[in-house]
Amino acid sequence: MTGKHDLVLERTLNAPRDLVWKAWTDPALLKQWFAPKPYEISEVEMDLKPGGVFRIGMVGPDGFDTGHGNPGCFLEVVDGEKLVWTSALAPQYRPAEGVGEGCESFPMTVIVTLADAGNGKTNYRAVALHKNEADSNTHAEMGFEGGWGKCAEQLEELAQGLAAHA
Amino acid sequence: MTGKHDLVLERTLNAPRDLVWKAWTDPALLKQWFAPKPYEISEVEMDLKPGGVFRIGMVGPDGFDTGHGNPGCFLEVVDGEKLVWTSALAPQYRPAEGVGEGCESFPMTVIVTLADAGNGKTNYRAVALHKNEADSNTHAEMGFEGGWGKCAEQLEELAQGLAAHA
Numbered sequence: 001m002t003g004k005h006d007l008v009l010e011r012t013l014n015a016p017r018d019l020v021w022k023a024w025t026d027p028a029l030l031k032q033w034f035a036p037k038p039y040e041i042s043e044v045e046m047d048l049k050p051g052g053v054f055r056i057g058m059v060g061p062d063g064f065d066t067g068h069g070n071p072g073c074f075l076e077v078v079d080g081e082k083l084v085w086t087s088a089l090a091p092q093y094r095p096a097e098g099v100g101e102g103c104e105s106f107p108m109t110v111i112v113t114l115a116d117a118g119n120g121k122t123n124y125r126a127v128a129l130h131k132n133e134a135d136s137n138t139h140a141e142m143g144f145e146g147g148w149g150k151c152a153e154q155l156e157e158l159a160q161g162l163a164a165h166a
Numbered sequence: 167m168t169g170k171h172d173l174v175l176e177r178t179l180n181a182p183r184d185l186v187w188k189a190w191t192d193p194a195l196l197k198q199w200f201a202p203k204p205y206e207i208s209e210v211e212m213d214l215k216p217g218g219v220f221r222i223g224m225v226g227p228d229g230f231d232t233g234h235g236n237p238g239c240f241l242e243v244v245d246g247e248k249l250v251w252t253s254a255l256a257p258q259y260r261p262a263e264g265v266g267e268g269c270e271s272f273p274m275t276v277i278v279t280l281a282d283a284g285n286g287k288t289n290y291r292a293v294a295l296h297k298n299e300a301d302s303n304t305h306a307e308m309g310f311e312g313g314w315g316k317c318a319e320q321l322e323e324l325a326q327g328l329a330a331h332a
Contacts, residue, residue, distance in 0.1 A: 095275060
Protein backbone atom coordinates (compact mmCIF):
# COMPACT_ATOMS: atom_id res chain seq x y z
CA MET A 1 0.00 0.00 0.00
CA THR A 2 2.74 2.48 0.80
CA GLY A 3 5.27 3.70 -1.71
CA LYS A 4 8.20 6.05 -1.86
CA HIS A 5 5.98 9.13 -2.12
CA ASP A 6 4.08 8.32 1.08
CA LEU A 7 4.36 9.56 4.64
CA VAL A 8 3.29 7.24 7.42
CA LEU A 9 2.26 7.86 11.02
CA GLU A 10 1.77 4.80 13.16
CA ARG A 11 0.91 4.74 16.85
CA THR A 12 -0.62 2.43 19.39
CA LEU A 13 -3.27 4.46 21.17
CA ASN A 14 -4.32 3.61 24.70
CA ALA A 15 -8.03 3.77 23.88
CA PRO A 16 -10.47 1.26 22.41
CA ARG A 17 -11.05 1.15 18.69
CA ASP A 18 -14.76 2.07 18.76
CA LEU A 19 -14.01 5.27 20.66
CA VAL A 20 -11.09 6.22 18.43
CA TRP A 21 -13.45 5.74 15.49
CA LYS A 22 -16.09 7.86 17.22
CA ALA A 23 -13.59 10.65 17.89
CA TRP A 24 -12.61 10.53 14.22
CA THR A 25 -16.07 10.50 12.70
CA ASP A 26 -18.12 12.80 14.94
CA PRO A 27 -17.50 16.34 13.65
CA ALA A 28 -17.86 17.89 17.11
CA LEU A 29 -15.22 15.50 18.44
CA LEU A 30 -12.93 15.71 15.42
CA LYS A 31 -12.86 19.46 15.91
CA GLN A 32 -11.26 18.99 19.32
CA TRP A 33 -8.17 17.03 18.22
CA PHE A 34 -7.62 17.33 14.46
CA ALA A 35 -5.39 20.42 14.63
CA PRO A 36 -2.11 20.33 16.55
CA LYS A 37 -2.59 22.81 19.41
CA PRO A 38 -2.34 25.79 19.57
CA TYR A 39 -3.85 25.56 16.09
CA GLU A 40 -7.59 25.04 16.13
CA ILE A 41 -10.19 23.62 13.81
CA SER A 42 -12.63 26.44 13.16
CA GLU A 43 -15.08 24.43 11.09
CA VAL A 44 -15.74 20.86 10.02
CA GLU A 45 -17.95 19.59 7.27
CA MET A 46 -18.08 15.84 6.81
CA ASP A 47 -20.47 13.52 5.05
CA LEU A 48 -19.18 10.04 5.77
CA LYS A 49 -19.76 8.21 2.51
CA PRO A 50 -17.89 7.80 -0.77
CA GLY A 51 -18.15 11.07 -2.64
CA GLY A 52 -19.22 12.90 0.53
CA VAL A 53 -17.61 16.19 1.56
CA PHE A 54 -14.66 16.48 3.95
CA ARG A 55 -13.74 20.06 4.62
CA ILE A 56 -12.00 21.70 7.55
CA GLY A 57 -11.06 25.21 8.42
CA MET A 58 -7.99 25.76 10.61
CA VAL A 59 -6.86 28.86 12.47
CA GLY A 60 -3.72 29.75 14.36
CA PRO A 61 -3.59 30.78 18.03
CA ASP A 62 -3.81 34.44 17.08
CA GLY A 63 -6.82 33.82 14.86
CA PHE A 64 -4.53 33.52 11.84
CA ASP A 65 -6.40 31.88 8.99
CA THR A 66 -4.24 29.03 7.69
CA GLY A 67 -5.92 29.12 4.31
CA HIS A 68 -7.49 25.70 4.77
CA GLY A 69 -11.07 25.14 3.84
CA ASN A 70 -11.15 23.58 0.37
CA PRO A 71 -13.67 20.77 0.17
CA GLY A 72 -12.25 17.31 -0.41
CA CYS A 73 -14.16 14.07 -0.40
CA PHE A 74 -14.27 10.66 1.18
CA LEU A 75 -13.48 7.64 -0.97
CA GLU A 76 -13.98 4.72 1.40
CA VAL A 77 -15.65 4.40 4.76
CA VAL A 78 -15.45 1.02 6.49
CA ASP A 79 -17.16 1.34 9.85
CA GLY A 80 -14.68 1.19 12.72
CA GLU A 81 -11.80 0.18 10.48
CA LYS A 82 -10.89 2.40 7.57
CA LEU A 83 -11.32 5.91 6.23
CA VAL A 84 -9.96 7.17 2.94
CA TRP A 85 -10.29 10.72 1.71
CA THR A 86 -8.61 12.93 -0.84
CA SER A 87 -8.11 16.59 -1.57
CA ALA A 88 -7.64 15.80 -5.28
CA LEU A 89 -11.40 15.47 -5.62
CA ALA A 90 -14.14 17.77 -4.41
CA PRO A 91 -17.50 16.37 -3.26
CA GLN A 92 -19.26 14.02 -5.72
CA TYR A 93 -15.80 13.15 -7.06
CA ARG A 94 -15.43 16.35 -9.10
CA PRO A 95 -11.74 17.09 -9.79
CA ALA A 96 -10.65 19.71 -7.27
CA GLU A 97 -9.37 23.15 -8.21
CA GLY A 98 -6.52 22.37 -5.86
CA VAL A 99 -5.30 25.76 -4.84
CA GLY A 100 -4.92 26.32 -1.15
CA GLU A 101 -2.26 26.99 1.41
CA GLY A 102 -0.32 24.73 3.73
CA CYS A 103 -1.47 21.12 3.42
CA GLU A 104 -3.88 22.22 0.73
CA SER A 105 -1.16 23.52 -1.59
CA PHE A 106 -0.74 20.02 -3.04
CA PRO A 107 -3.21 17.18 -3.56
CA MET A 108 -3.07 14.24 -1.20
CA THR A 109 -4.99 11.15 -0.28
CA VAL A 110 -5.05 9.94 3.30
CA ILE A 111 -5.76 6.37 4.36
CA VAL A 112 -6.55 5.89 8.04
CA THR A 113 -6.82 2.39 9.46
CA LEU A 114 -7.67 1.20 12.95
CA ALA A 115 -7.04 -2.27 14.37
CA ASP A 116 -7.48 -3.82 17.79
CA ALA A 117 -4.18 -4.03 19.64
CA GLY A 118 -5.51 -5.93 22.66
CA ASN A 119 -6.03 -4.66 26.23
CA GLY A 120 -8.33 -1.91 24.99
CA LYS A 121 -5.65 -0.40 22.76
CA THR A 122 -5.78 0.51 19.09
CA ASN A 123 -3.25 0.44 16.30
CA TYR A 124 -3.67 3.75 14.52
CA ARG A 125 -2.16 4.22 11.11
CA ALA A 126 -2.39 7.20 8.79
CA VAL A 127 -0.73 7.19 5.37
CA ALA A 128 -0.55 10.32 3.23
CA LEU A 129 -0.15 9.58 -0.50
CA HIS A 130 1.37 12.23 -2.75
CA LYS A 131 1.69 12.48 -6.48
CA ASN A 132 5.48 12.77 -6.44
CA GLU A 133 8.57 13.06 -4.29
CA ALA A 134 8.53 16.87 -4.28
CA ASP A 135 5.08 17.03 -2.69
CA SER A 136 6.01 14.33 -0.22
CA ASN A 137 9.15 16.24 0.77
CA THR A 138 7.20 19.48 1.09
CA HIS A 139 4.72 17.79 3.38
CA ALA A 140 7.49 16.23 5.44
CA GLU A 141 9.22 19.60 5.81
CA MET A 142 5.93 21.17 6.88
CA GLY A 143 6.06 18.80 9.84
CA PHE A 144 3.85 15.84 8.95
CA GLU A 145 5.43 13.58 11.56
CA GLY A 146 5.26 16.09 14.39
CA GLY A 147 1.85 17.47 13.48
CA TRP A 148 0.11 14.17 12.92
CA GLY A 149 1.92 12.72 15.92
CA LYS A 150 0.69 15.50 18.20
CA CYS A 151 -2.83 15.11 16.81
CA ALA A 152 -2.67 11.37 17.48
CA GLU A 153 -1.87 12.15 21.13
CA GLN A 154 -4.80 14.54 21.27
CA LEU A 155 -7.00 11.89 19.66
CA GLU A 156 -5.87 9.34 22.23
CA GLU A 157 -6.59 11.68 25.12
CA LEU A 158 -10.02 12.57 23.79
CA ALA A 159 -10.96 8.92 23.19
CA GLN A 160 -9.81 8.06 26.72
CA GLY A 161 -12.10 10.78 28.04
CA LEU A 162 -14.99 9.28 26.10
CA ALA A 163 -14.23 5.92 27.70
CA ALA A 164 -14.33 7.48 31.17
CA HIS A 165 -17.79 8.86 30.40
CA ALA A 166 -19.11 5.78 28.60
CA MET B 167 -25.51 15.28 -9.74
CA THR B 168 -24.68 17.37 -12.80
CA GLY B 169 -23.49 20.93 -12.61
CA LYS B 170 -22.42 23.70 -14.91
CA HIS B 171 -18.97 22.21 -15.43
CA ASP B 172 -20.32 18.86 -16.62
CA LEU B 173 -20.82 17.33 -20.04
CA VAL B 174 -23.56 14.76 -20.46
CA LEU B 175 -24.16 12.06 -23.05
CA GLU B 176 -27.49 10.27 -22.84
CA ARG B 177 -28.74 7.61 -25.23
CA THR B 178 -31.23 4.78 -25.30
CA LEU B 179 -29.33 1.77 -26.59
CA ASN B 180 -31.14 -1.04 -28.35
CA ALA B 181 -29.43 -3.73 -26.31
CA PRO B 182 -30.12 -5.26 -22.89
CA ARG B 183 -28.49 -3.80 -19.81
CA ASP B 184 -26.49 -6.90 -18.84
CA LEU B 185 -24.81 -7.00 -22.25
CA VAL B 186 -24.08 -3.28 -22.26
CA TRP B 187 -22.49 -3.79 -18.86
CA LYS B 188 -20.52 -6.75 -20.18
CA ALA B 189 -19.26 -4.75 -23.17
CA TRP B 190 -18.20 -2.00 -20.77
CA THR B 191 -16.43 -4.15 -18.19
CA ASP B 192 -14.70 -6.86 -20.23
CA PRO B 193 -11.38 -5.35 -21.37
CA ALA B 194 -11.36 -7.35 -24.64
CA LEU B 195 -14.83 -6.00 -25.47
CA LEU B 196 -14.17 -2.44 -24.24
CA LYS B 197 -11.23 -2.33 -26.60
CA GLN B 198 -13.57 -2.79 -29.56
CA TRP B 199 -15.83 0.22 -28.98
CA PHE B 200 -14.21 2.69 -26.54
CA ALA B 201 -12.41 4.75 -29.21
CA PRO B 202 -14.39 6.52 -31.93
CA LYS B 203 -13.28 4.83 -35.16
CA PRO B 204 -10.94 5.20 -36.96
CA TYR B 205 -9.18 5.72 -33.63
CA GLU B 206 -8.39 2.50 -31.85
CA ILE B 207 -7.74 1.38 -28.32
CA SER B 208 -4.26 -0.11 -28.30
CA GLU B 209 -4.30 -1.29 -24.71
CA VAL B 210 -6.66 -1.57 -21.76
CA GLU B 211 -5.87 -2.12 -18.13
CA MET B 212 -8.80 -2.29 -15.76
CA ASP B 213 -9.25 -3.61 -12.26
CA LEU B 214 -12.93 -3.19 -11.51
CA LYS B 215 -12.95 -2.12 -7.88
CA PRO B 216 -12.60 1.14 -5.98
CA GLY B 217 -8.97 2.17 -6.20
CA GLY B 218 -8.36 -0.23 -9.09
CA VAL B 219 -6.54 0.88 -12.23
CA PHE B 220 -8.27 2.15 -15.37
CA ARG B 221 -5.82 2.89 -18.12
CA ILE B 222 -6.21 2.96 -21.88
CA GLY B 223 -3.89 3.60 -24.79
CA MET B 224 -5.37 5.11 -27.94
CA VAL B 225 -3.86 5.37 -31.41
CA GLY B 226 -4.95 7.13 -34.57
CA PRO B 227 -5.64 5.42 -37.91
CA ASP B 228 -2.06 6.02 -39.01
CA GLY B 229 -0.66 4.56 -35.82
CA PHE B 230 -0.44 8.06 -34.33
CA ASP B 231 -0.04 7.82 -30.58
CA THR B 232 -2.66 10.09 -29.00
CA GLY B 233 -0.62 10.46 -25.84
CA HIS B 234 -3.18 8.59 -23.75
CA GLY B 235 -2.09 5.98 -21.30
CA ASN B 236 -1.94 7.59 -17.87
CA PRO B 237 -3.39 5.33 -15.21
CA GLY B 238 -6.59 6.54 -13.55
CA CYS B 239 -8.68 4.64 -11.06
CA PHE B 240 -12.19 3.44 -10.42
CA LEU B 241 -14.13 4.98 -7.55
CA GLU B 242 -17.41 3.07 -7.60
CA VAL B 243 -18.49 -0.14 -9.25
CA VAL B 244 -22.14 -1.17 -8.85
CA ASP B 245 -22.65 -4.35 -10.84
CA GLY B 246 -24.79 -3.76 -13.91
CA GLU B 247 -25.69 -0.22 -12.87
CA LYS B 248 -22.94 2.25 -12.26
CA LEU B 249 -19.27 2.88 -12.91
CA VAL B 250 -17.32 5.87 -11.67
CA TRP B 251 -13.69 6.52 -12.48
CA THR B 252 -11.35 9.49 -12.41
CA SER B 253 -8.10 10.59 -13.99
CA ALA B 254 -7.42 12.87 -11.00
CA LEU B 255 -6.28 9.84 -9.03
CA ALA B 256 -3.90 7.07 -10.01
CA PRO B 257 -4.43 3.51 -8.75
CA GLN B 258 -4.82 3.11 -4.97
CA TYR B 259 -6.18 6.67 -4.94
CA ARG B 260 -2.77 8.31 -5.24
CA PRO B 261 -3.10 11.87 -6.62
CA ALA B 262 -2.28 11.71 -10.33
CA GLU B 263 0.58 13.57 -11.95
CA GLY B 264 -2.00 14.69 -14.47
CA VAL B 265 0.05 15.49 -17.50
CA GLY B 266 -1.11 13.92 -20.71
CA GLU B 267 -2.49 14.89 -24.06
CA GLY B 268 -6.01 15.13 -25.40
CA CYS B 269 -8.55 14.02 -22.82
CA GLU B 270 -5.70 13.47 -20.39
CA SER B 271 -4.57 17.08 -20.44
CA PHE B 272 -7.10 17.91 -17.69
CA PRO B 273 -8.45 15.84 -14.81
CA MET B 274 -11.96 14.49 -15.09
CA THR B 275 -14.30 12.10 -13.38
CA VAL B 276 -16.78 10.09 -15.40
CA ILE B 277 -20.00 8.62 -14.03
CA VAL B 278 -21.65 5.99 -16.20
CA THR B 279 -25.11 4.72 -15.31
CA LEU B 280 -27.25 2.05 -16.95
CA ALA B 281 -30.98 1.57 -16.45
CA ASP B 282 -33.55 -0.73 -18.02
CA ALA B 283 -35.60 1.09 -20.64
CA GLY B 284 -38.00 -1.78 -21.37
CA ASN B 285 -38.20 -3.98 -24.48
CA GLY B 286 -34.59 -5.06 -24.06
CA LYS B 287 -33.31 -1.50 -24.28
CA THR B 288 -30.99 0.39 -21.95
CA ASN B 289 -30.78 3.99 -20.87
CA TYR B 290 -27.09 4.85 -21.10
CA ARG B 291 -25.78 7.96 -19.41
CA ALA B 292 -22.23 9.24 -19.15
CA VAL B 293 -21.42 12.43 -17.26
CA ALA B 294 -17.95 13.97 -17.38
CA LEU B 295 -17.19 16.19 -14.37
CA HIS B 296 -14.53 18.88 -14.70
CA LYS B 297 -12.89 21.13 -12.18
CA ASN B 298 -13.93 24.34 -13.91
CA GLU B 299 -15.62 25.87 -16.92
CA ALA B 300 -12.38 26.15 -18.92
CA ASP B 301 -11.73 22.40 -18.78
CA SER B 302 -15.35 21.67 -19.59
CA ASN B 303 -15.20 23.98 -22.62
CA THR B 304 -11.92 22.44 -23.75
CA HIS B 305 -13.45 18.98 -23.56
CA ALA B 306 -16.56 20.13 -25.43
CA GLU B 307 -14.44 21.69 -28.16
CA MET B 308 -12.43 18.47 -28.45
CA GLY B 309 -15.69 16.83 -29.47
CA PHE B 310 -17.10 15.18 -26.34
CA GLU B 311 -20.62 14.95 -27.76
CA GLY B 312 -19.58 13.54 -31.12
CA GLY B 313 -16.90 11.24 -29.78
CA TRP B 314 -18.87 9.78 -26.91
CA GLY B 315 -21.95 9.63 -29.15
CA LYS B 316 -20.11 7.62 -31.78
CA CYS B 317 -18.67 5.33 -29.11
CA ALA B 318 -22.18 4.80 -27.70
CA GLU B 319 -23.28 3.62 -31.16
CA GLN B 320 -20.31 1.27 -31.34
CA LEU B 321 -21.17 0.02 -27.84
CA GLU B 322 -24.77 -0.59 -28.88
CA GLU B 323 -23.71 -2.51 -31.97
CA LEU B 324 -21.25 -4.65 -30.03
CA ALA B 325 -23.79 -5.44 -27.28
CA GLN B 326 -26.34 -6.39 -29.95
CA GLY B 327 -23.81 -8.78 -31.42
CA LEU B 328 -23.31 -10.33 -27.99
CA ALA B 329 -27.09 -10.82 -27.75
CA ALA B 330 -27.15 -12.61 -31.10
CA HIS B 331 -24.48 -15.00 -29.84
CA ALA B 332 -25.91 -15.41 -26.35
